Amino acid sequence: MSNKYNGWTNYETWNANLWIDNDWRMSEQVAMITGDFFGSYEDLDTITGLVAERINDMFLDMMPDLEPSFFSDVMSASFREVNFWEIARHYVESESAQQELEKESENA
Numbered sequence: 001m002s003n004k005y006n007g008w009t010n011y012e013t014w015n016a017n018l019w020i021d022n023d024w025r026m027s028e029q030v031a032m033i034t035g036d037f038f039g040s041y042e043d044l045d046t047i048t049g050l051v052a053e054r055i056n057d058m059f060l061d062m063m064p065d066l067e068p069s070f071f072s073d074v075m076s077a078s079f080r081e082v083n084f085w086e087i088a089r090h091y092v093e094s095e096s097a098q099q100e101l102e103k104e105s106e107n108a
Helices: 013-023 024-038 046-061 069-080 086-105
Strands: none
Touching: 013 024, 013 069, 013 086, 024 046, 024 086, 046 086
16 A cells, blocks of 8 residues: 555655645745755755755744644654655756756757
8 A cells, every 4th residue: 555645755745845835935935945055066866955954944943842742742743754855856856947948048
């Protein structure tokens, strides 16, 4: 049985990406983070890893502080399931494709 959810690793990853896509501030922040690393690194895996760390940190900064409880345990367990590398790769590949299109239009 596959745990995939709407093409993503799992529900938690799909949901995290959905929140990024549907919140223009988060979406812009991830786009800026991704674009900034493209100016400094060439290797897509390196960029993906760095972007994943920043997205993870962004979510950690938004996480509410909860007293130890069943609910904080469930929230923490769900958070650990998010595949931030997969989310980052989605944005890195999109940025890479956009840059390729820009290069092609400059050379045309």
